[in-house]
Amino acid sequence: MRLSLLLLLAACLLPAQQDRYQRLMRGLLIFDAHIDTPRYFLDEGYRLAGEHDYYELDLPRMKKGQLGAVFFGIYAQPQDYPPQSWLPRALEVLDALRREVDANRGQIEFATTAADVERIHASGRRAALASLEGGHLIAGSFGVLRMFHQLGVRYMTLAHFATNDFADSMTGDPVHNGLSPRGRDLVREMNRLGMLVDVSHISDKAVLDAVDESRAPVIASHSSVKAIAPIVRNMPDEVIRAIASKGGVVCINFHAGYLDEAAYKVYYANRAERDREIQQVLSRHGNGPERWELVRGIQKKYFARMPKTDYRLLLRHVDHAARLAGAAHVGLGSDFDGISGMVPEGMEDVSRYPVLVKGLIELGYSDADIRNIMGLNLVRVMRQAEEVAAKP
Numbered sequence: 001m002r003l004s005l006l007l008l009l010a011a012c013l014l015p016a017q018q019d020r021y022q023r024l025m026r027g028l029l030i031f032d033a034h035i036d037t038p039r040y041f042l043d044e045g046y047r048l049a050g051e052h053d054y055y056e057l058d059l060p061r062m063k064k065g066q067l068g069a070v071f072f073g074i075y076a077q078p079q080d081y082p083p084q085s086w087l088p089r090a091l092e093v094l095d096a097l098r099r100e101v102d103a104n105r106g107q108i109e110f111a112t113t114a115a116d117v118e119r120i121h122a123s124g125r126r127a128a129l130a131s132l133e134g135g136h137l138i139a140g141s142f143g144v145l146r147m148f149h150q151l152g153v154r155y156m157t158l159a160h161f162a163t164n165d166f167a168d169s170m171t172g173d174p175v176h177n178g179l180s181p182r183g184r185d186l187v188r189e190m191n192r193l194g195m196l197v198d199v200s201h202i203s204d205k206a207v208l209d210a211v212d213e214s215r216a217p218v219i220a221s222h223s224s225v226k227a228i229a230p231i232v233r234n235m236p237d238e239v240i241r242a243i244a245s246k247g248g249v250v251c252i253n254f255h256a257g258y259l260d261e262a263a264y265k266v267y268y269a270n271r272a273e274r275d276r277e278i279q280q281v282l283s284r285h286g287n288g289p290e291r292w293e294l295v296r297g298i299q300k301k302y303f304a305r306m307p308k309t310d311y312r313l314l315l316r317h318v319d320h321a322a323r324l325a326g327a328a329h330v331g332l333g334s335d336f337d338g339i340s341g342m343v344p345e346g347m348e349d350v351s352r353y354p355v356l357v358k359g360l361i362e363l364g365y366s367d368a369d370i371r372n373i374m375g376l377n378l379v380r381v382m383r384q385a386e387e388v389a390a391k392p
């Protein structure tokens, strides 16, 4: 009770700040670099239209939170699927995203360029973009990469939870000491295509190699700050600085366990048990539609064991990265719908982004800085990648 009252008070601005907030929100583009909803379209028949009281994104809540553009994640976790399923699964999830966007075309449109994002935003609709999470999804083939580009994919994370032929994963075996020679070729091919190189999930050395090799700025689509929460998936200051030094953007992950080390420890200690319980429910309920609700119940139960975090801690990660590397090099990469419901209090779903605008005002950021962090930095790096691709 006391905590929610404090949160409420923190969200109240002084009258002059209130005016500034209203002015800023008018026309503000909020752009999230990483949201994982598409597999729910495919596996669970989850729909964009209509407001839900579960998961973290649908069109009504996007509208409430003024979320104007999203890079949707296409993925098949290497530890969850056999290698022969990776590519077809990625294509099916991408297909599900494109069909869902098509079915709601009055409100949302598929975008592939910075200009598309600006045009769609100006028209009052939402822009949906596609990204691939993990180089394992292209089956070792640059031809497949090029076809994904033709299908509209505009960034790829070099590796996911496991090391692949291109890059060491932060959570995998370090076999290449960063990027492999083939991984460097991959970065150059992505530059040539105008596909952004995403360095979330890969080892620190692999990030530095990618920054070194890339002719365009790179992004970290969903990575938080190690100086605040020293856990394996977060980025140390020197890596954040290196990304910024070549014009890149680090988009902060909202996962409660990535924001707070104590929360991560509880999450990590219980993860195997939680996943076992989920597997039991899935195998017991075959194709029954009730199984997803049961899975969410298990996720909720384990999330309740973690210490509470709130959106102000998320703001600390944003603020740390912005002070370190400059507000031109920080963005938002919530990882919503990819974090099993482990959201910080006050930032439960996409309807909540405006509290970050208020928080940044309170922290003393300028209007220009706030616009950049909330979305324009991502538009800028997309345009830079397009310009690099246009050069021979």
Ligand SMILES: [Zn+2]
Binding pocket: 133, 201, 222, 338
């Ligand atoms: Zn991820």
